[in-house]
Amino acid sequence: MSNIQEGAYKKIVEICNTYKNEPTPLMPILSAIQNEFGYIPLDVQEIVSREIGLPVAEIYGVVTFYSFFSLKPKGKYVIGVCLGTACYVKGSQQIIDKFSELLHIKPGETTEDGLFTLSALRCIGACALAPAISINGKVYPKVTAPDVDKIVNEYKAMEANA
Ligand code: FES
Numbered sequence: 001m002s003n004i005q006e007g008a009y010k011k012i013v014e015i016c017n018t019y020k021n022e023p024t025p026l027m028p029i030l031s032a033i034q035n036e037f038g039y040i041p042l043d044v045q046e047i048v049s050r051e052i053g054l055p056v057a058e059i060y061g062v063v064t065f066y067s068f069f070s071l072k073p074k075g076k077y078v079i080g081v082c083l084g085t086a087c088y089v090k091g092s093q094q095i096i097d098k099f100s101e102l103l104h105i106k107p108g109e110t111t112e113d114g115l116f117t118l119s120a121l122r123c124i125g126a127c128a129l130a131p132a133i134s135i136n137g138k139v140y141p142k143v144t145a146p147d148v149d150k151i152v153n154e155y156k157a158m159e160a161n162a
Contacts, residue, residue, distance in 0.1 A: 003043055011036060012044060016051035025052055026062060030069055039070040067119070075110040075117035077155055080134045084123030091144075092131035096120060098148040115159060116152075 004012075015032045019025040029048060033040050040063050042056075049056045063069040081087075081096040096118070100106055103116050110117040126132040129141030133151075140151065 004047070008037065009047065012047050013051060016048060020052050026054060026059065030059070030063060034069050039073045041071055067121075072110065073114070076115050076159075077135055078117045078119065080119045080121040080124065081107075082122070082124045082126070082130070082132050082134075083120045084127070086123070086127035087131040090130040090142075092133075094145055095131055095133065095143050095148060098145045099152070102148065102152050115155070 012033060015036070016025075016029055019028045019032070022028060026048075029052065030040060033044060033048070037044070042060070045056050045059045045063065048054070048059055063071060079099055081092055081099060083092050083096065096107060099118050103111050103118060105111055105116070105118050107118050107120040121134070124132060124134055124139065126139050126141065129139065131143050133140045133143050135151070135155070140147070143151075
């Protein structure tokens with residue numbers, strides 16, 4: 001709690017109060033916190049634990065089980081590479097490896113400048129476009145390893161001109 005600013009603390013308590021009387025309050029509370037702050041670190045889970053009377057271990061279990069919850073802040077651009085079957089057979093492992101190599105991060109990590117997060121996804125519903133990736137929800141179809149260079153450079157150039 002020591003790292004949490006008063007405004008954020010109040011917002012977390014307010015979110016807990018909004019849902020605490022629901023039959024299963026944890027998921028809506030965590031979703032609202034994820035949406036509001038972009039991640040749910042341990043000290044925030046401790047506040048939720050106190051507010052709704054659930055053990056931190058249980059909350060931590062839920063946060064780490066679902067990939068849409070995050071313990072750490074995500075980058076400005078979240079690159080999701082689909083490793084579902086259709087994409088995998090069309091070479092998506094090479095695509096994610098290429099992103100890792102260029103950005104110097106492993107899947108699940110964020111670059112030090114806070115720009116990019118790399119994640120491995122299950123099927124994103126674009127199998128006809130395999131191998132597919134998404135960046136902040138925008139789907140890129142039939143991506144090849146040379147495309148990865150281009151995509152990363154485009155985003156870097158966009159940032160440089162921002
Ligand atoms: S397996 Fe990748 S979009 Fe379906």
